[in-house]
Amino acid sequence: MFANLSIPMNATAQGVDQFVSKVMTGAIAALLKRTEKLDVRVRAEPVAKLFHGSIDGFDFIGQGLLMHSGLQVDRMEFYLQALSIDFGALLRGQVQLRQSTQSSMRVVLTEEDLTAAFNASFLTEKLQQLSYGGQPLLFEKTRISINEDQFLRMQSWVYFGQVEQMLEIDITARLDFKGRRKLQFVEVTYGGDQRAIELGQMLTRHVNNLMDLDQFSFDGMKRRVDLLRLKDQQLTPYGVAYMEKFPQQHG
Structure with missing residues (x-):
């Protein structure tokens, strides 16, 4: 997916979260045709546990997204409480889950979208x-x-x-x-x-x-809606996203 990445052998644990965030941001950006803003935050305490692929929390907030299908989204948010990934795959610029996971989800679609x-x-x-x-x-x-x-x-x-x-x-x-x-x-x-x-x-x-x-979700992901709001010329579904594997770029 990306060129091989590496982190210095003497890198501090505090630098690992930035490295993980960078790889995951790139992996998400590859799934999209265009983005105005991507904000990916990885949380782990202690930070050194990231070397073992253990993440306490993962937040993704995207604005002005355009999918390869042509679907555009004003804002998309995913919040995961726990995540287990293959750290070795990160060094190759890939994100691979060790086990399925789920996150809370919020999507905002405008009338234009x-x-x-x-x-x-x-x-x-x-x-x-x-x-x-x-x-x-x-x-x-x-x-x-x-x-x-x-x-x-x-x-x-x-x-x-x-x-x-x-x-x-x-x-x-x-x-x-x-x-x-x-x-x-x-x-x-x-x-x-x-x-x-x-x-x-x-x-x-x-x-x-x-x-x-399910027909409009990324490969390996299923979304379920628990609440739907229509307000201020916006459609906002709230729900849960189930992820069996991290989506991969196609084509």
């Missing part, structure tokens, strides 16, 4: 699996907004059949998580004429089957 997600290819390609009257559908210019009553509104232009045939759908819904991992549109209302309503209902069913967090 959500709008970008529904216009990114990894989602639009899945939405194109829908058809209406035997004709394939093309969703474009999707806009996501969060109302003051904590409902989410989704507006999108839908093209079908000949390109000149298009219709705007307008969906307002409360968000929920089924089984702590599947994002659901519930208490849904639709705008427009009967055809727009039918397309909106079809899109709602498809999105409810599509938005599984």
Whole structure:
């Protein structure tokens, strides 16, 4: 993943935490296409226990993140209370877990982030699996907004059949998580004429089957949501991340 790293044989224990933080920051940055800020903090007492791969706490705070899938995130936080890693792998610039672990999680998505997600290819390609009257559908210019009553509104232009045939759908819904991992549109209302309503209902069913967090997590990681807040034009899920192995860069 990275060039081999080394620490001087006479390095003090106090310098080891900086070395570990540096390697873990690089490993996380490699998973992302772009970052505005990454803050990784490793805690161990005494610090010398890091030589054995034992970490008391690990905090990760990222801002302005862009995934390789095209998903952008305003803020992502993970807080681990204990972690066991292979120190020898760190010297090779790699992070390898000795055992599975879990962390508390907080993610902040703005209206801009959500709008970008529904216009990114990894989602639009899945939405194109829908058809209406035997004709394939093309969703474009999707806009996501969060109302003051904590409902989410989704507006999108839908093209079908000949390109000149298009219709705007307008969906307002409360968000929920089924089984702590599947994002659901519930208490849904639709705008427009009967055809727009039918397309909106079809899109709602498809999105409810599509938005599984496990499909959008890093390899080796599963996320579960315990609380979901919509406030100040932001969607903020709180929950737990289960990590069986440290994610690796692909491609």
